[in-house]
Amino acid sequence: MAGAETDLTSPDLSRGFDFADLEAGPPVLGHQDGEPVLLVLVDGEPRAVGASCTHYGGPLAEALVVGGTVRCPWHHACCWLHTGEALAAPALSPLPVWEVEVRDGRVTLGAKQEHAPLSSRGRRAEGPDRVVIVGAGAAGSAAAEWLRREGFEGDVTLVDPDPDVPYDRPNLSKDYLAGTAPEKWIPLRPPGFHLEAGIARVIERVVKLDRGQRRVERRPRRAVGPGGRERRSALRGPCFGTWTEAGFWPWPRSVQTSRAWRRRPRWLAK
Numbered sequence: 642m643a644g645a646e647t648d649l650t651s652p653d654l655s656r657g658f659d660f661a662d663l664e665a666g667p668p669v670l671g672h673q674d675g676e677p678v679l680l681v682l683v684d685g686e687p688r689a690v691g692a693s694c695t696h697y698g699g700p701l702a703e704a705l706v707v708g709g710t711v712r713c714p715w716h717h718a719c720c721w722l723h724t725g726e727a728l729a730a731p732a733l734s735p736l737p738v739w740e741v742e743v744r745d746g747r748v749t750l751g752a753k754q755e756h757a758p759l760s761s762r763g764r765r766a767e768g769p770d771r772v773v774i775v776g777a778g779a780a781g782s783a784a785a786e787w788l789r790r791e792g793f794e795g796d797v798t799l800v801d802p803d804p805d806v807p808y809d810r811p812n813l814s815k816d817y818l819a820g821t822a823p824e825k826w827i828p829l830r831p832p833g834f835h836l837e838a839g840i841a842r843v844i845e846r847v848v849k850l851d852r853g854q855r856r857v858e859r860r861p862r863r864a865v866g867p868g869g870r871e872r873r874s875a876l877r878g879p880c881f882g883t884w885t886e887a888g889f890w891p892w893p894r895s896v897q898t899s900r901a902w903r904r905r906p907r908w909l910a911k
């Protein structure tokens with residue numbers, strides 16, 4: 642999904658910024674090397690982080706800054722201003738941070754530091770050997786990623802019959818359905834992302850959960866290819882839609898159905 646544009650009319654931070662102005666006013670939106678940067682005072686110390694939210698590029702210059710965190714005004718992702726670390730969904734990755742120095746009353750930025758989306762920052766979460774997450778939508782996928790961010794090294798498996806997940810379903814009924822957003826905006830993660838993070842994907846529907854026995858029962862395996870490669874399967878389960886003269890049109894609740902609605906005949910659009 643498209644994010645906020647870089648505002649290059651804002652102060653060029655490579656020329657430095659008056660510390661007194663930072664102390665006196667709200668966080669400053671500036672730029673460095675063509676990238677938007679948010680300059681903020683945290684406990685009297687200046688901090689510099691990327692000014693575009695790592696979810697959909699929301700404008701962090703309009704964000705709430707509280708308790709060492711920045712909270713995106715669009716969907717409330719939360720990041721730690723000291724390190725850029727993503728603290729709460731729907732932040733997809735940490736924010737980049739810049740080294741900051743104050744000399745002769747001027748704030749200047751040093752090297753930029755970026756962290757891998759799932760970097761665990763040295764933590765090592767304790768827990769069971771294996772976690773199975775049912776549903777790999779935005780929430781399920783975020784849960785799996787958070788386990789890796791917290792340093793969990795056991796097996797993580799996402800089970801979902803939809804081969805296109807993870808994506809944010811709200812997009813399906815808005816710009817994408819209207820044909821004003823390209824399909825490349827839909828996936829939350831690029832192909833192979835989960836595999837690289839050691840998160841297994843199983844494209845199946847769970848039919849029974851036994852929490853006592855810690856068992857997940859799935860429909861008989863039909864859709865997972867050899868070597869962990871994903872193959873497409875038809876979605877199953879309850880389906881809501883509209884009966885028309887041309888048959889049944891499922892409502893756009895998945896990428897597959899939304900894609901079909903984008904190509905619907907003109908008479909159905911009325």
Ligand SMILES: Cc1cc2nc3c(=O)[nH]c(=O)nc-3n(C[C@H](O)[C@H](O)[C@H](O)COP(=O)(O)OP(=O)(O)OC[C@H]3O[C@@H](n4cnc5c(N)ncnc54)[C@H](O)[C@@H]3O)c2cc1C
Nearest residue numbers: 776777778779780781800801802803810811814846847894
């Ligand atoms: C078209 C549309 C528009 C929406 N617009 C908005 C909006 O504007 N604002 C808003 O706040 N919310 C909206 N919603 C609600 C939206 O679904 C949620 O906000 C959000 O996407 C929920 O994310 P989730 O990961 O919790 O659930 P989902 O994205 O629904 O993910 C749940 C996943 O679980 C999987 N699953 C279900 N049953 C099983 C099973 N038995 N076994 C294995 N996997 C299973 C599903 O395939 C699915 O991928 C919209 C929903 C739709 C469908």
Ligand code: FES
Nearest residue numbers: 694696697699713
């Ligand atoms: S764009 Fe920031 S939370 Fe969605």
